[in-house]
Amino acid sequence: MLAPIVAALALLAAPPTPKAVEPITAAAVVARYDALMSPPAFEATMVMIARREDGTERSYTLKSQKLGTDKLRATFLAPANAKGQEMLRLDDTLYSYLPNLKRAVRVASRDSFMGGDFNNGDVLRVNYTADYTPTLMPSPDGTCASLEARGPQVAYDRIELCLTTGPIDTAQPTSARYFAKSGKLLRSAVFSDVKNFGSVVRPGTIVMKNEVQHQRQSTMRWDSFEVKADISSQRFVVEDLGR
Amino acid sequence: MLGMMSITLGYALAADGAEINGYLSDRLQGTVPSTASLMSTADLPMLQSLTEASALGRLRLLDDRLTVLVDASAFITWQGGYADREADGAHLVGVDDHDVPADPRMVFSEAYVRLQPIEHLDITIGKRRVVWGTGMAFNPTDVLNPARDPTDASLQRAGVPLVMVEAPFAGFGLSALFAPGVLEERNGLPSALLSWPDVPPRESLGVGASPDPRDEILHYAATIKGSAFVEDTDVNVWATVLNGYGTDPREASPRLSLSLSRVFFEIHELHFEGMVQAGSDRLSADSRCLSDVDGATTDDHATAIARCAVDGRTPLRRAWLDDDDLRPRWIVGSRSMFDDESMLSIEWLYQADGLTRDELQDVFTLQGVVGDLSRAGTMSPTALFGTEPSTGQGAPTRLAVTPLRRHHAVVSYQRPHLLDDFTITATALLALEDLSGIVSGNVSWQTTEWLTLSLWGFLPTPSLPRALDAMGVDGAQDVLWPVVVDGTPYGEFDTAAFAGRVMLEARAWF
Secondary structure (H helix, E strand, C coil): HHHHHHHHHHHHCCCCCCCCCCCHHHHHHHHHHHHHHHHCCCEEEEEEECCCCCEEEEEEEEEEECCCCCCCEEEEEECCCCCCCCCEEEECCEEEEEEECEEEEECCCEECCCCCEHHHHHHHHCCCHHHHHEEECCCCCEEEEEEEEECCCCCCCEEEEEECCCHHHHHHHEEEEEEEECCCEEEEEEEEEEEEECCCCCEEEEEEEEECCCCCCEEEEEEEEEEEECCCCHHHCHHHCCC | HHHHHHHHHHHHHCCCEEEEEEEEEEEEEEEEEEECCCCCCCCCCCCCEEEEEEEEEEEEEECCCCEEEEEEEEEEEEEECEEEEEECCEEEEEEEECCCCCCCCCEEEEEEEEEEECCCCCEEEECCCCCCCCCCCCCCCCCCCCEEEEEEEECCCCCCCEEEEEEEEEEEEEEEEEECEEEEEECCCEEEEEECCCCCCCCHCCCCCCCCCHHHHHHEEEEEEEEEEECEEEEEEEEEEEEEECCCCCCEEEEEEEEEEEEEEEEEEEEEEEEEEEEECEECCCHHHHCCCCCCHHHHHHHHHHHHHCCCEEEEEEEECCCCEECCCCEEEEECCCCCCEEEEEEEEEECCCCCCCHHHHHHHHHHHHHHHHCCCCCCCCHHHHHCCCCCCCCCCCCCCCCCEEEEEEEEEEEEEECEEEEEEEEEEEEEECEEEEEEEEEECCCCEEEEEEEEEEEEEHHHHHHHHHHCCCHHHHHHCCCEEEEEEHHHHHHHEEEEEEEEEEEEEC
């Protein structure tokens, strides 16, 4: 009668068998990055500060909303001369709403984002899982993957992305390098200021350095980042821009 | 309505979640009148200062389901210095300063309430600028809004009073719009909508007043539109019925419109915007009001015009109102966006109701006669042509152009973020049938995040026959079949009232 109970207690008291550590895959690196930096539905407020060659700075405040893998809307809140401008990405299609024009026009997605060192794609199209084919690459900087573009619609042709070492489900992005098709290094990014936004713990700041014009760099700082269960799909139709 | 706007702006200043932004700007403008202008330039100020205070207040309530928006501008204008070509010569002479009606002092570009009672249903009530066309310089399908400056589309934000119901979905949408005609306007606000009141307008009272414009019909525009995203292309199709709306006096006048936009090879956006209608409300000259004698003088034409007036006809008329012929208008163009963020836009505007060479000849002949009579002090232009409706003008633009002929091209190049803070823009508007044009250049300097300084220049460029004629080339009048007035060839933009215009603007944002 007591034997099964003793056996069960013995099992509970026994030291746990070490769980086999599954090797980190390149896909897991990219999936982790997407989950942190661009979850399926979120609403965020961020500030972009562009530092120019002469040392002066320009800052922009914007609110962004994302739904699914293909819909993202960004609304400029400051400065006053950009307030009300909006950008809407629907899959590969990008619209820009200009308050003075009172309408949206289609634009190319590779453009620089407000003259800074981020591209439209950096801000409006973060879906590395869909856009890039990853392979793990050895690096002393952490767990790194090389991402090759699957198509021409993305901002960069190759990205080297590094996360902190350790379990993938607690890893945080640390750095990234962005290349042109020729192999030329265009930008490099450092992720920092990891903080708890309530619904997610992730970097609160990215410093994007321009590797072509070295005096230039832009900083993106998130003031809020709320992962949502859902956002009204009407926020992501062209007719809703300017509302 | 004014109360609602004031409350919105006031509340936007005070309420949480509400927002207000805008600018203060001052524009100094210098204009050199053109001696080539057929019409008198006596009312064209050579110096003008336009100060504008503009504010946009927005209030979002009920979890963003209710938006109240007011976009208003107040203008203070100073202008002076007038000159005109001497009556029987080719030189400019000064004209005594006199009162010329300035642009509107107050413009409510938009003032509306937008309600979303349920998801995918929007209801808008108020004054709003709704643009469905894809053209950049011109929107030939736009029969509602005040026209904009083709050299800078962003200058005109004014809309019209309307009620609109929209059902927007991902990939497609439906809209229905009803816009009552604005028959009278005071301080930028409509004082008579849809039908004329029992009391005649102030302008038609008293000795020498304009005729009483009142009629018994309802004045409105009604539109139903469908939109879809098909094969990576934005497609909009809409049908509009005008009933005594705007400048078109016809009842139940239908139009069918289509707009398309698609990006090719990542950086080239191609667009089409077109509308087809039966007949047209375009103004043309009544050739019966001009002398048909070869080599007729101004006096001969003046006699013909006087005879016309006795017969109850006006020298300018809308001749094709009852025409059953389909007269399409369209604009086709591309916008190419390059890696350095520069943009090149090329558009071709075609309007089947544009004037033929003979029709333009009559218009220019009439303008020449009116110009001569005005300069001689015999007759004022408004006595012949009447005054344009004072409603729906919108904000003052830098350049007002109404294309007269059938084929026009607009080429525009813009390079932002040059040396980080400068934007340069160059635009050429060309009448393709005679190659006359207007070119403009602009340099804007974003000195700080809150102050923009801009410099503009506008210059008419002569038509090919006029340029050849100026160089003394024989047979210049046979090149491209120009209009000839008093032995001189004229292209469409050769009669521009100014020989050059320069503007300097400072705009402080808040």
